[in-house]
Amino acid sequence: MDSIEIPKRIETINSFKAQGGKVAAVLPIHYSRALFRAFDILPVEVWGPPEVEASYGGVHLQAYVCSIVHNALSFLKKGGLEIADFILVPHACDSLQGLGSILLDFVKPTQTVAPLYLPRGKRTEDKQFLADEFRALARQLSNLTGKEPGDDKLLECIEREEQADLLLADLYRNRTGLGLDNLSFYRLIRSREYLPAEQFTELAQTALEKHSARNPNGIPILLSGIVPERMEVLKAIEELGGFVVADDFACCGRRLYPKGNERDPFLRMAERIINAPPDPTRGNSIDERAEFLINLAQTYGAKGVIFYELKFCEPELFDLPNLRNSLKQAGLNSVHIEVDIKDPLSNQVITRIGAFLEILE
Amino acid sequence: MDKIVALGIDVGSTTVKMVGVNASGDFEWNYLEGSDPRVEDQVDSFLQRFRTETGMTDSVPLVATGYGRKLVGQAEKIVTEITCHAKGVFKQLGHGGTLIDIGGQDSKVIIIGEEGQVVDFAMNDKCAAGTGRFLENTAGRLRVPLDQMGEVAIAARDEVAISSTCTVFAESEIISLIAHGVKVEPILKGLHRSLIIRVVAMVRSIGLIPPLMLSGGVVKNPAIRKMIEEESGEPVILPEQPQLMGAYGAALIAQKIAVG
Numbered sequence: 001m002d003s004i005e006i007p008k009r010i011e012t013i014n015s016f017k018a019q020g021g022k023v024a025a026v027l028p029i030h031y032s033r034a035l036f037r038a039f040d041i042l043p044v045e046v047w048g049p050p051e052v053e054a055s056y057g058g059v060h061l062q063a064y065v066c067s068i069v070h071n072a073l074s075f076l077k078k079g080g081l082e083i084a085d086f087i088l089v090p091h092a093c094d095s096l097q098g099l100g101s102i103l104l105d106f107v108k109p110t111q112t113v114a115p116l117y118l119p120r121g122k123r124t125e126d127k128q129f130l131a132d133e134f135r136a137l138a139r140q141l142s143n144l145t146g147k148e149p150g151d152d153k154l155l156e157c158i159e160r161e162e163q164a165d166l167l168l169a170d171l172y173r174n175r176t177g178l179g180l181d182n183l184s185f186y187r188l189i190r191s192r193e194y195l196p197a198e199q200f201t202e203l204a205q206t207a208l209e210k211h212s213a214r215n216p217n218g219i220p221i222l223l224s225g226i227v228p229e230r231m232e233v234l235k236a237i238e239e240l241g242g243f244v245v246a247d248d249f250a251c252c253g254r255r256l257y258p259k260g261n262e263r264d265p266f267l268r269m270a271e272r273i274i275n276a277p278p279d280p281t282r283g284n285s286i287d288e289r290a291e292f293l294i295n296l297a298q299t300y301g302a303k304g305v306i307f308y309e310l311k312f313c314e315p316e317l318f319d320l321p322n323l324r325n326s327l328k329q330a331g332l333n334s335v336h337i338e339v340d341i342k343d344p345l346s347n348q349v350i351t352r353i354g355a356f357l358e359i360l361e
Numbered sequence: 362m363d364k365i366v367a368l369g370i371d372v373g374s375t376t377v378k379m380v381g382v383n384a385s386g387d388f389e390w391n392y393l394e395g396s397d398p399r400v401e402d403q404v405d406s407f408l409q410r411f412r413t414e415t416g417m418t419d420s421v422p423l424v425a426t427g428y429g430r431k432l433v434g435q436a437e438k439i440v441t442e443i444t445c446h447a448k449g450v451f452k453q454l455g456h457g458g459t460l461i462d463i464g465g466q467d468s469k470v471i472i473i474g475e476e477g478q479v480v481d482f483a484m485n486d487k488c489a490a491g492t493g494r495f496l497e498n499t500a501g502r503l504r505v506p507l508d509q510m511g512e513v514a515i516a517a518r519d520e521v522a523i524s525s526t527c528t529v530f531a532e533s534e535i536i537s538l539i540a541h542g543v544k545v546e547p548i549l550k551g552l553h554r555s556l557i558i559r560v561v562a563m564v565r566s567i568g569l570i571p572p573l574m575l576s577g578g579v580v581k582n583p584a585i586r587k588m589i590e591e592e593s594g595e596p597v598i599l600p601e602q603p604q605l606m607g608a609y610g611a612a613l614i615a616q617k618i619a620v621g
Contacts, residue, residue: 347428
């Protein structure tokens with residue numbers, strides 16, 4: 001299987017709206033898809049997007065704010081989010097929190113804008129805090145839609161998302177046997193950013209059933225960072241002789257939310273996020289992240305890690321020197337590639353990746 | 362001259378270099394000229410020159426490196442300049458350490474392991490202020506010949522700090538300094554310092570493992586070596602032909618293909 005037919009974002013949105021649903025534009029990183037779906041709202045994530053004239057956002061933002069925030073604000077100002085009925089800005093980092101404030105205080109889009117504060121820990125109090133955040137968000141969604149889903153409805157939506165996330169994890173576990181090249185695999189994985197869980201589940205099941213006997217060629221590598229944009233980089237890695245076996249991307253691997261146990265739906269949603277793989281934006285330590293990456297590399301046979309990082313991404317870049325040092329001590333090579341999602345993939349980036357793969361050879 | 366068994370070509374942004382090696386990997390032949398945008402034609406003319414100068418008619422494996430490596434259709438293999446510089450310098454000097462390569466349009470720091478392998482690297486290729494082009498542009502503005510600017514900078518008693526971190530703005534700053542009556546020599550010294558501070562910062566970002574080695578065309582400028590030593594506090598070792606290390610490393614990889 002070389003590729004898989006994936007519904008496009010705009011088609012998905014139009015189809016959902018045609019059936020009477022609403023759409024929420026959601027900024028990175030963590031939130032609960034189930035909560036939106038319980039109100040018949042489709043959450044569609046906004047990771048940039050990359051191909052936007054980014055200067056519109058520059059009026060409100062400093063040059064040292066990352067390109068995800070620049071592009072998201074530019075996209076909104078150019079009318080790209082008009083299709084959305086609601087905008088959620090999770091407090092993943094200071095720049096995204098700043099974006100939330102800019103939207104609420106200055107830009108004032110026509111849609112309701114809501115922040116979502118994420119705890120930086122894993123204590124019981126953190127889970128309770130996040131559950132309360134979800135309760136507050138639910139009240140806003142109720143005001144928007146007039147709906148008041150009960151616990152049963154919420155749990156039903158949570159279980160549907162859990163099923164989709166289990167299949168997402170299965171796709172990763174069966175990565176090498178899927179017969180998908182790097183780009184096709186990540187197109188499939190990232191369709192989770194906008195497809196309803198039930199549609200993603202179908203796609204994932206199809207991909208898993210078409211298991212391929214063909215063994216992938218290439219040096220097995222692990223990717224880490226926020227988002228693999230521009231996505232051509234995945235093709236470039238393959239052309240340079242690398243094969244991505246696993247990732248620690250904020251938009252992908254760090255959101256392999258485990259199944260929850262709580263019976264209270266709000267605690268269950270919080271529990272799932274709190275127990276997700278380590279993430280600097282949720283306060284996980286460098287040691288936790290290093291241990292996770294080393295285990296991930298061992299599990300999938302990765303020979304090295306490419307830290308594909310966005311310029312000015314503070315949560316990522318603060319950790320990086322110590323994190324890379326820990327990996328080095330464990331015998332795991334890594335390289336740091338810095339990009340802006342608004343820039344096309346450059347030859348310099350390709351040279352760095354090529355040189356790193358030559359080291360691993 | 363021993364029989365040449367392999368060739369390496371480094372298609373750089375400023376110059377193209379070709380090196381031929383014998384079965385032991387020793388330097389036997391080389392040629393260098395300014396870069397032409399029609400890369401394949403230029404490589405053909407290099408190969409023609411190789412045949413004419415050496416009298417060799419047999420085909421030998423060619424490995425290409427440098428920013429234009431993908432355009433060398435004649436190459437059997439393409440390899441990044443990071444790996445090639447490390448291979449070339451290790452073969453010539455016989456030890457690992459930290460290699461600084463300052464090219465026309467980029468600069469690199471490569472940590473070379475005890476067996477000649479690349480352990481880590483850092484590159485500056487987004488800003489001309491850390492490359493040879495920075496000096497070339499500003500030398501033009503000061504009307505000092507490029508091959509003399511290093512000596513002029515070393516001889517200067519005074520030094521003017523250049524505050525602009527951008528090549529274009531540095532040119533404007535030079536014009537302003539000249540308009541205020543500052544002499545050329547201290548400006549040149551300040552310009553060299555500005556470049557070297559950036560390069561040494563890149564060394565620190567990756568972690569210096571002695572000895573410190575230097576390659577690339579800019580090394581012909583004696584002020585570069587002197588100021589790197591001053592700023593890093595480490596003595597600098599140069600290979601015999603620093604400008605040819607990328608092509609030499611490529612030739613060594615081609616030699617492995619040739620001898621199996």
